[in-house]
Amino acid sequence: MNSSYIFSLILVIILCVVAYMGGNAEGLRLVFGVMIPYLAVFLFVLGFLRKVLGWAKSPVPFSIASTCGQQKSMPWVEQNKLDNPSTTFGVIIRMFLEIVCFRSLFRNTRMRFHKSTDGVKIAYDWEIFLWAGALAFHYAFLVVLLRHLRFFFQPVPWCIQVIEFFDGFFKMEFVGEVIDIGTLQIGLPGVFVSGLILLAAVIFLCLRRLMSPKVRYISLASDYFPLFVILGIAVTGIVMRYFAKIDIVGVKAYTMGLVMFKGTLPPENVGGIFYIHLFLVCVLLACFPFSKLMHMGGIFLSPTRNMTGNTREVRHVNPWNYPVKTHTYEEYEDDYRDKMIGVGLPVDKKE
Amino acid sequence: MSDLPDADEFIKIDHSTPSTGWMDTPAKIRPGMYCYASNYRSVEALGLPNARRWNPLDDDWQIPDNWQQIFLEGLQERLDKFRSLKIFMDICVRCGACADKCHYFIGTGDPKNMPVLRAELLRSVYRNDFTTAGKIFGKLAGARPLTLEVLKEIWYYLFQCSMCRRCSVFCPYGIDTAEITLLGRELMNLLGLNIDWIATPIANCYQTGNHLGIQPHAFKDMLDFFVEDIEEITGVNCEPQYNKKGADILFLTPSGDVFADPGTYTAMGYLILFQFLKEKYGLDVTWSTYASEGGNFGFFTSHEVMKRLNAKMYAEAKRLGVKWILGGECGHMWRVIHQYMDTMNGPADFMEVPVNPVTGTVFENASSTKLVHIAEFTADLIKNNKLDLDPSRNDNLSVTFHDSCNPSRGMGMLDEPRYVIQNVCNNFYDMPPSTIRENTFCCGSGAGLNAGEDMELRMAGGLPRANAVKHVHEKHGVNMLACICAVDRAALPDLMDYWVPGVDVIGLHELVGNAIVLPGEQERTMDLRMEPLPGMEDEADE
Ligand code: HEM
Ligand code: SF4
Ligand code: SF4
Numbered sequence: 001m002n003s004s005y006i007f008s009l010i011l012v013i014i015l016c017v018v019a020y021m022g023g024n025a026e027g028l029r030l031v032f033g034v035m036i037p038y039l040a041v042f043l044f045v046l047g048f049l050r051k052v053l054g055w056a057k058s059p060v061p062f063s064i065a066s067t068c069g070q071q072k073s074m075p076w077v078e079q080n081k082l083d084n085p086s087t088t089f090g091v092i093i094r095m096f097l098e099i100v101c102f103r104s105l106f107r108n109t110r111m112r113f114h115k116s117t118d119g120v121k122i123a124y125d126w127e128i129f130l131w132a133g134a135l136a137f138h139y140a141f142l143v144v145l146l147r148h149l150r151f152f153f154q155p156v157p158w159c160i161q162v163i164e165f166f167d168g169f170f171k172m173e174f175v176g177e178v179i180d181i182g183t184l185q186i187g188l189p190g191v192f193v194s195g196l197i198l199l200a201a202v203i204f205l206c207l208r209r210l211m212s213p214k215v216r217y218i219s220l221a222s223d224y225f226p227l228f229v230i231l232g233i234a235v236t237g238i239v240m241r242y243f244a245k246i247d248i249v250g251v252k253a254y255t256m257g258l259v260m261f262k263g264t265l266p267p268e269n270v271g272g273i274f275y276i277h278l279f280l281v282c283v284l285l286a287c288f289p290f291s292k293l294m295h296m297g298g299i300f301l302s303p304t305r306n307m308t309g310n311t312r313e314v315r316h317v318n319p320w321n322y323p324v325k326t327h328t329y330e331e332y333e334d335d336y337r338d339k340m341i342g343v344g345l346p347v348d349k350k351e
Numbered sequence: 352m353s354d355l356p357d358a359d360e361f362i363k364i365d366h367s368t369p370s371t372g373w374m375d376t377p378a379k380i381r382p383g384m385y386c387y388a389s390n391y392r393s394v395e396a397l398g399l400p401n402a403r404r405w406n407p408l409d410d411d412w413q414i415p416d417n418w419q420q421i422f423l424e425g426l427q428e429r430l431d432k433f434r435s436l437k438i439f440m441d442i443c444v445r446c447g448a449c450a451d452k453c454h455y456f457i458g459t460g461d462p463k464n465m466p467v468l469r470a471e472l473l474r475s476v477y478r479n480d481f482t483t484a485g486k487i488f489g490k491l492a493g494a495r496p497l498t499l500e501v502l503k504e505i506w507y508y509l510f511q512c513s514m515c516r517r518c519s520v521f522c523p524y525g526i527d528t529a530e531i532t533l534l535g536r537e538l539m540n541l542l543g544l545n546i547d548w549i550a551t552p553i554a555n556c557y558q559t560g561n562h563l564g565i566q567p568h569a570f571k572d573m574l575d576f577f578v579e580d581i582e583e584i585t586g587v588n589c590e591p592q593y594n595k596k597g598a599d600i601l602f603l604t605p606s607g608d609v610f611a612d613p614g615t616y617t618a619m620g621y622l623i624l625f626q627f628l629k630e631k632y633g634l635d636v637t638w639s640t641y642a643s644e645g646g647n648f649g650f651f652t653s654h655e656v657m658k659r660l661n662a663k664m665y666a667e668a669k670r671l672g673v674k675w676i677l678g679g680e681c682g683h684m685w686r687v688i689h690q691y692m693d694t695m696n697g698p699a700d701f702m703e704v705p706v707n708p709v710t711g712t713v714f715e716n717a718s719s720t721k722l723v724h725i726a727e728f729t730a731d732l733i734k735n736n737k738l739d740l741d742p743s744r745n746d747n748l749s750v751t752f753h754d755s756c757n758p759s760r761g762m763g764m765l766d767e768p769r770y771v772i773q774n775v776c777n778n779f780y781d782m783p784p785s786t787i788r789e790n791t792f793c794c795g796s797g798a799g800l801n802a803g804e805d806m807e808l809r810m811a812g813g814l815p816r817a818n819a820v821k822h823v824h825e826k827h828g829v830n831m832l833a834c835i836c837a838v839d840r841a842a843l844p845d846l847m848d849y850w851v852p853g854v855d856v857i858g859l860h861e862l863v864g865n866a867i868v869l870p871g872e873q874e875r876t877m878d879l880r881m882e883p884l885p886g887m888e889d890e891a892d893e
Pocket of ligand 1: 098
């Protein structure tokens with residue numbers, strides 16, 4: 001598995017080439033511009049639903065919260081309501097922090113052996129980089145995704161414009177700084193930080209996977225694949241925005257055509273790079289339900305996090321609970337009655 | 352222990368990864384790291400599948416010809432019954448956050464002891480037979496067929512997991528390898544692949560009521576022994592009641608406390624506490640010889656065996672007509688009680704919401720299951736000033752506290768035992784925060800792995816715990832490791848001897864028993880181990 005990244009890398013490159021050629025081939029524009037996107041969305045929606053419904057179909061027989069803090073006990077013992085919630089509200093807050101802040105990942109530590117004068121000590125240092133990288137990656141991805149919604153709405157909803165405003169907020173300073181050092185960059189379109197952060201974070205996650213021996217050892221080809229696909233998406237996106245300066249108005253007409261089911265083709269002048277971008281997005285969407293990316297849905301349903309910890313206070317019901325064979329007291333007394341009577345233990349039946 | 356390397360040698364653990372990928376690195380079952388195969392008589396006693404003689408070192412494990420079918424159908428059934436399993440099989444992103452959180456990985460350096468890889472061993476089979484991606488892309492999607500070699504590898508590493516849940520604390524999705532291990536062991540049991548350190552205790556427990564196979568008369572004899580010792584030490588007779596109908600409270604504790612040091616001293620502590628409360632407040636507690644086991648090795652076997660053994664607790668409470676149940680110090684016992692018992696064998700509507708008859712405190716947090724932990728009970732007594740305590744009797748001890756995995760991560764009882772310790776002794780020092788409370792490290796011997804033949808595994812797995820003890824031993828002169836678990840009391844003394852000589856192990860209620868001033872007691876010169884109390888060295892000699 002140590003070199004499984006090579007396979008994913010080659011596969012993604014092949015996908016890029018296929019898309020590039022497809023986009024430049026007159027007759028395949030309909031396939032790559034319209035049919036594949038519809039197919040991808042279809043697979044995504046159907047696959048996602050199937051997976052989540054499949055999970056939901058299996059019951060949660062036992063309430064197995066991982067209790068990560070002080071339980072609710074006597075009133076004078078301070079309960080950790082976040083990490084060991086006893087109310088639905090507490091669970092909601094716990095889940096919210098997991099999903100929005102990756103709270104468990106925030107706890108991450110790194111184990112280290114170090115030799116000191118009095119022998120070997122094991123230290124556990126706080127390790128924040130995975131958390132920071134993961135958070136940067138996911139939020140950048142989210143913002144980029146939301147910004148793209150402008151292609152699918154006419155008029156563009158105000159909330160997307162607000163996101164764009166804040167995402168582009170840094171452009172003044174950025175351009176300002178660049179001007180200070182004297183380069184002519186004024187003609188650049190406004191810079192969106194999200195795209196750059198996404199790129200940086202994906203590169204970080206790729207490098208981490210490749211460089212950290214442990215993580216590399218556990219990585220499968222299917223772990224590198226989404227990272228490379230997203231890397232490809234980010235790179236082509238950035239190239240189109242800042243360098244190739246694509247015909248945005250034309251693209252919008254095309255995307256609105258998809259929304260209205262008009263089957264409009266992408267504009268003639270977008271070039272192969274647009275098809276790579278689009279095709280990789282389609283691949284990501286289509287693979288999503290069949291890959292680990294389903295952690296997006298699974299995190300909501302994880303029984304160690306979304307249950308209360310007060311299981312002695314509120315009885316949890318197992319829908320498939322069934323009677324089992326036990327060794328009853330009567331049988332036990334039959335087995336040991338004489339011995340029990342011999343030492344004066346009370347018995348139910350004296351024979 | 353004779354085969355064990357020196358502690359200094361041992362600590363040169365290699366955490367580098369092999370040059371071959373994990374799927375291409377076959378597991379080698381190595382003496383010192385595995386437990387002996389289940390005795391067929393024990394397997395038979397519970398009517399579990401495929402009772403026979405077998406040996407993990409043999410090539411032929413003598414499993415049925417259609418073992419793959421049994422395993423995969425068993426997996427399908429469990430996927431349909433446990434959402435946890437389905438989700439944990441699907442959503443791991445292999446971020447590696449859990450990797451160095453497992454004490455077995457830290458102590459052995461074996462990459463398959465990283466929780467993520469331990470789970471991947473089974474997950475790879477799941478992908479192969481149950482997922483679209485695995486069926487199409489095979490190894491590239493992390494799938495591999497279930498061969499005999501794969502089965503043996505899964506078995507080997509399922510029995511190198513102590514189901515401690517430390518990994519689940521750090522996983523961003525709460526993936527709980529303990530849950531995967533439990534269900535994986537269920538699959539192994541379908542093929543008759545249990546270990547004897549589990550199979551024989553559960554067979555004993557089924558028949559006699561406790562893991563050690565102590566029959567009722569012998570159980571009473573053993574407690575009589577403690578009564579005599581306590582009388583010698585305190586001058587007070589602490590004779591308990593047995594199987595008493597109409598008692599207020601039924602007391603259940605792991606049989607390890609009745610059987611072996613230093614657990615026996617904890618049992619003496621219980622007897623002293625109950626005697627004190629009986630004399631002063633008329634507390635009416637009974638022990639049971641039928642439900643004479645608090646622990647439940649069924650939990651390390653399958654949900655069904657767990658339920659079969661656990662059923663005795665409520666059955667006995669109902670037969671005796673008690674108001675509620677008090678539970679002694681044991682780790683996994685409390686995971687079962689806290690998270691499984693009520694669901695499996697409840698509702699316990701024949702009992703009352705537990706009220707401490709001495710203080711009047713209503714234990715709201717136990718209102719449905721009706722089991723109160725003795726640390727909660729004692730903390731409540733101390734908080735309400737109901738105990739006469741002389742903590743100076745523990746002044747020769749400098750104590751730290753080992754949070755057992757299950758009361759920490761499967762219950763959350765963290766402050767109550769600390770409160771009790773701080774009231775019964777004067778010198779208490781916690782270990783570093785990354786090694787206690789919800790971050791606590793396993794003793795290395797949990798989930799049925801505290802056998803003699805896997806001593807190397809146990810010493811390796813216990814290293815992180817021992818290392819933290821060593822830290823407070825050197826820094827604060829800690830010489831006593833307190834705990835609330837019978838497996839700990841059996842396992843930690845070996846671990847301390849190996850890694851931190853000079854630190855001994857004690858149960859919480861032994862400390863309590865030493866400190867309680869019984870009504871009418873003689874001047875004590877000895878502690879419960881019959882060693883001189885601080886300042887009494889001369890008197891005790893006489
Ligand atoms: C509710 C939504 C989501 C949550 C809470 C979430 C959370 C997480 C967390 C905690 C990690 C582990 C840290 C890491 O390895 O970076 C992770 C990894 C990952 N997530 Fe998400 N995620 C969500 C949605 C998504 C979506 C929509 C994508 C789509 C592209 C995605 C792609 C990834 C990838 C590719 C990784 C692995 C990173 C690596 O290989 O290092 N996530 N996610
Ligand atoms: S922390 Fe969770 S998601 Fe990450 S590798 Fe471990 S089990 Fe998988
Ligand atoms: S439950 Fe404990 S022993 Fe098992 S893999 Fe997780 S950390 Fe290791």
